[in-house]
Amino acid sequence: MLNRVILIGRLTRDPELRYTPSGVAVTQFTLAVDRNFTSQQGQREADFIPIVTWRQLAETCANYLRKGRLTAVEGRIQVxxxxxxEGRRVYVTEVVADNVRFLESNRSEGGGSYGGQGDGYSRSEGQRAGNNDDPFSDDGRPIDISDDDLPF
Known part of the structure; x- marks a missing residue:
């Protein structure tokens, strides 16, 4: 049997960090994921999917993710x-993430990308010429990119 989910979307609000009574960190946030088709009015619709992270990954997400950031999540669906x-039974469907990748750099921290996996995370710094945040400001001249920054 297989229960595996991969999503890419934008956070609808800042992550909410809490701790269980035994001191385990848990973070909840919602990811807006566009659908592959448009409505009859030509508008693209989105699904809003609740995400849960635990332990060190939860603290990392709470520290570095913010509303609107493009994020990739890998995990499993849990009901x-x-x-x-009122005594009524409520069912909740959510994705329990074990891998979160921050797909956009955080401008306030000077760039770079952060990713979480399991109980830890790694940080890799991208190099850009000058202090300009626009990566295409060199007017077509080559950009120095290390092989570690390429997705393939």
């Missing part, structure tokens, strides 16, 4: 239920 205050 859980609980009884609400």
């Amino acid at each position: 859980r239920s609980y009884d609400n205050n």
